[in-house]
Amino acid sequence: DSGVTQTPKHLITATGQRVTLRCSPRSGDLSVYWYQQSLDQGLQFLIQYYNGEERAKGNILERFSAQQFPDLHSELNLSSLELGDSALYFCASSRLGREGRDTQYFGPGTRLTVL
């Protein structure tokens, strides 16, 4: 158990809909990261938040957005969903999120299926 929790575990929805994925980082970790894992693209970094502020952005679509709240939990919002958004979405956390040595701890993921 990494200490990172994600809800829900599974989500099935239809095209055009909007969903929210939630992540609670390990106690004391200030940084939260979101990754997407699909069969054709592998594991890809989407976005990072550090202590409530956006720190880095990766291959995140404009239809997707995220935020980190004062209690440090984070939500990833996916809107106007398409079939290609079906994937595993992982959240990770780290103590600082600044140094190349900072270890990331991953949650169990949310499996999103768009029908």
Next chain:
Amino acid sequence: DAKTTQPNSMESNEEEPVHLPCNHSTISGTDYIHWYRQLPSQGPEYVIHGLTSNVNNRMASLAIAEDRKSSTLILHRATLRDAAVYYCILRDEDNAGNMLTFGGGTRLMVKP
């Protein structure tokens, strides 16, 4: 971050040592070498990391070549639970974003 090259897959027998290679010929002086693994149906998990010297922890050992252009993750006695995809990732000490850039990794299969 600089690129890494790993074999797509490797096979090992249970209770034998496994050496997982990683090439990173364009590594820079401030790049740390990290290894993560992803067990089936789970999120990635940290295994080990190093900069220049060889490193050991309870999970594995990391052997780094003198010129740092390659490294090897060593599992001393593979178990069935070690079957996973292993990712070798370079991360710059000064990586302001600290994100992980995953490649294809090596799928390790462990035979009983």
